[in-house]
Amino acid sequence: MARQDHRDTSEYRLLITPQFNERGQRYTTLFVLETVKSFASFRYDLSVEETLDRKTIKYKILGLKTPQLSLPATGHAQFMREYDDLKGTYEVVIEGLDGKVSTFSVRIAPQQVRLMNAPSQSFISICTDRGAWSDK
Secondary structure: OOEEOOOOOOOEEEEEEEEEEOOOOEEEEEEEEEEEEEEOOOOOEEEEEEEEEOOEEEEEEEEEEOOOOOOOOOEEEEEEEEEOOOOEEEEEEEEOOOOOEEEEEEEEEOOEEEEEEOOOOOOEEEEOOHHHOOOO
């Protein structure tokens, strides 16, 4: 299961995928959390409080912040993080601005991420395949 699709009701989307780190010459796990809504004037940063505790990765969305380089650009507000050495099954917990929480279960291997469990109703869609991650 590479993608859980809730585009009609989703406010956010999350990409979790392996990425080859050229500098370190090894695979890492890339997490990209962004708004579904695209902004016309600035490409905002998504302010997120992150916690990694054993096998739980939690993101609490705090809001939008202006980019450090404030040149006009269009795009989604985005938070990006790359992790080393994630292996096994993880619970990914996302808390929205309104306090709603969605929890997903993913299995992470060096060259593959699989979505194991996802809620039927969620304010966020999750994708584990970079090819399916598109700007629709």
